[in-house]
Amino acid sequence: MKIIYVFLVLLASEVSAQNFINPLAIPPALTGNHFQLNLAPSSKQFYPGINTNTLGFNGDYLGPTLFIRDGDSVKIDVVNGLVGETTVHWHGLHIPSNMDGGPHTIIHPNTTWNVGFKVRNRASTCWYHPHPHMETAGQVTLGLAGLIIVNDEEEDALNLPRTYGLDDFPVVLQDRKYDANGNFLIEALGDSMLVNGTAKPFLDCPSQMIRLRILNGSNARIYNLGFSDNRSFTIIASDGSLLPEAYSTNRALLANGERVEIIVDLSNDKDNSVVLMSYGSELPNNIPGGSTVGMNGNSILNKVDFGIMQLNGLSQTTNPVLSIPTTLSAHTPWSAASAALTRRKELTGQGSVGMGNFSINNQLFNMNVINDTVFLDDIEIWEIANISNLAHPFHIHDVPFYVLSRNGNAPAPHEKGLKDVILVRPNETVRFITKFENYTTGETPYMYHCHNLVHEDDGMMGQFIVIEKPVSVSEIPLAKKPLLYPNPTNKKLYFNNEDEPIISFLIFDLTGKTALEGTIKMEKNNSIDVSLLENGLYIMKLKSANKTYHYKFLKE
Structure with missing residues (x-):
């Protein structure tokens, strides 16, 4: 009983006590062309003396970071050691639909799913996670997620930090809520933070340019990232690629499923510390985490500024990166004039971050209904209009896209690279353009959905197929x-x-x-x-x- 009391006190002090006492866990790196991922139940102590039931890939929580390369052929053997069914989606990868890991591709207990595909992605940070219908939030909450780092020749040629775990760090952000016994509650918003499965983490860094590959792996919370001294940092990549140009800022809004790669200059921070923060007090009420009442649910992290992770400056490495290029990556977005058609998707309904009647085009997901049919090699514009009362992160499987506009305005500099998730605020319309190339679907459709995992599980999702297009x-x-x-x-x-x-x-x-x-x-x-x-x-x-x-x- 005393241990449980101390545990509850620790959680209650999450915001006020900025004590970062645990070294950040760095997921192991797996390289090569053939991987094995073993899903299994486990337990882990996130706080001393409290055992929390978890799920993990090849371990007790989260999974290894997979390194793959554009143009390579990759095989992944996924072994389901869980008591129930699951799927594994390779979020951000452009691969065949029967390998994509959506809700139709079920992996039964005690079976192995053999995945194979050619990597057709630019250098980027992607990730993998379960995608079973109506059970995604539960399995992700318990720990099933991991990063994928894609390399290519263009990124290789740039003077960027890229030594994994030394000056190039994975950062998986998750908020969690616990019951009195220390087990996770499957809820939209949590009361405490985990980074790479570490509570109250610190990261010892060389005092030079470092690279943080940040994933919002939370169920619903949206982060407004910045640093405790309000310093500027440089965004170099979004979901699916490097940006055309490096972009300096002091805030980065990161929605569920989105990734951002930032460069932090610690050259003058030897023996100093700075804290990566989420400035929740700056968020409007209609963004999850931005309100203390009503639509955002109950959480002590709502509408407050809180620390996520402390960076400690140490000595420089040999041959440190002390500057980065301004020009990063060549991009030629498809022209709007080349689009075969425009599809409009309305994010509809009213409710809260953890419940409501949210849907797409007023239709809830039905596994047996194909919502859209796309022709192979067609370029299309998708128009995502949010007429609901809450911001939603819209994600499409299979293809990356370029943002054309937000409410008629050109995309911000940090949204000019390839993306696969886009946050759409209430009364906002985002238009993006993409090309459906390389793969037809066969019997397995691709998904599109809100990446608030609770909304997704509740049916805010659709599916599409890609078929051969007749010449006429x-x-x-x-x-x-x-x-x-x-x-x-x-x-x-x-x-x-x-x-x-x-x-x-x-x-x-x-x-x-x-x-x-x-x-x-x-x-x-x-x-x-x-x-x-x-x-x-x-x-x-x-x-x-x-x-x-x-x-x-x-x-x-």
């Missing part, structure tokens, strides 16, 4: 069998299902939007009721066990 409608290959009739039609389409049994169909309009889909019974003649479709020209995809047939038809 007239060039869609028409099959001799099965015969599709009548065409045009105003009610039903019939087809013969004898020689090549059809098992499913998909109908989409000429913008690629899915209009109707379903499965087919094994009967000689079948029909599909299209009477509820709006009049116009459509494309139908019929699938058998071995073939896919495309048709065009006119609904009158």
Whole structure:
């Protein structure tokens, strides 16, 4: 009982007591082209004498940092030693949908998922985490997450800190709430901070330029990062790439799932300390962590400034990095004029950071509904409009994107690199442009969703497929069998299902939007009721066990 009392006192003093007493844990680095990740239950003492039940990859909490390289072929064996099902999503990687690790790619207990893909990413900091439907927040809260560092030739040529654990540090930010016994509560907002699974951490650093690769791995809290002496730092990278130009600032707003790479100049800080802070008092009420009442839930970290980690300046390393280049990376964003279409996604509903009726386009996620059909190699603009009462971080799988505008204004300097998560505030519209290249989806769709994990689990998510694009409608290959009739039609389409049994169909309009889909019974003649479709020209995809047939038809 005495230990529990002391534990609760420690948590209560999280904000007021800026005592950083534990060395920051640095996740082990794994290099090469073949990795194994073992998921297993465990326990860990985040505070002395208190054992907390956890989950981890290859350890008791979080997972190793995977180093991969653009152009390499990578294999990852994921061994599920949990008592229940899980998935593992490779957040930020551009890979085939059946390797992406969304909610459809279930890993059953005591089985191994063999992942293989070619790395098609620029130098960046990505991450991996579970993505099971309605259970993501719970599994991430217990500790299942890890970083992925992608290297490439362009980044290699720059004079940047890149010695892992010496002048280049991973920083995984998570807020957590505990019950009286010291176990995690699965809630949106926590009352205390963990960095790389370390409570009250300090980091001994050489007094030179250091690189922090920061991930917001929290369920819902958004961080307003800065330093205790209000010094400037330099942002060099966003989610998916280095920035075109280094950007100096004294604040960095970091939403859930976002990553930022910053350079901190400690050249004049030998034997001095500075604290990485979150300036929550500066956040508006509609950003999670920015209000003490109502929509933000209860947490002692809300609407206050609190310390995250202390940096202690030590002696310099041999050949220290003492300056960095201004120009970092060449970027040629796709032009808006090249976009095949614009898709509008409205972030809808009302509620709080941990509950509510939030959805996308007023539709909750349904595993059996494809919300969008995209043509391979199409460039598209996505317009994300937040008409809800709370800020939401919007994440899309598969493809990185360039921000075109916020409420009609050009993106800020730190948002001019490639991204895969974008924070959209209430009454704000963000437009981004992307290209759906390299991969069609087959049977497994890609996801897009709010990266507030509680909102995601509650259904603020959609899914899309990528299919081959015919050169023109007239060039869609028409099959001799099965015969599709009548065409045009105003009610039903019939087809013969004898020689090549059809098992499913998909109908989409000429913008690629899915209009109707379903499965087919094994009967000689079948029909599909299209009477509820709006009049116009459509494309139908019929699938058998071995073939896919495309048709065009006119609904009158």
